Amino acid sequence: MQYDAKVTARMKKIEGQLRGILRMMEDEKDCKEVITQLSAVRSAVDRTIGVIVTDNLIECISKEDAETLDKNAMVKQAVDLLVKSR
DSSP: OOOOHHHHHHHHHHHHHHHHHHHHHHTTOOHHHHHHHHHHHHHHHHHHHHHHHHHHHHHHHTSTTGGGSOHHHHHHHHHHHHHHHO
16 A cells, blocks of 8 residues: 555654654653653554555455456454454
């Protein structure tokens, strides 16, 4: 699967957030601040997973042989991936 620039940008932002959290920990910042930032990273990762699964589902359904594919199975697989990520 090819990932678009938006997904890559999301991942780079998450990477920056994680580096910031590490700096906060090194600077011995308050645990509430660290947890708040970790929660933000978790939310960003969850949203990114949703985007990737959605894009992949659309890609699978839009293939030329979509008539022969079991769309219900694809949707179930996508939902399973989302549930598994939690």
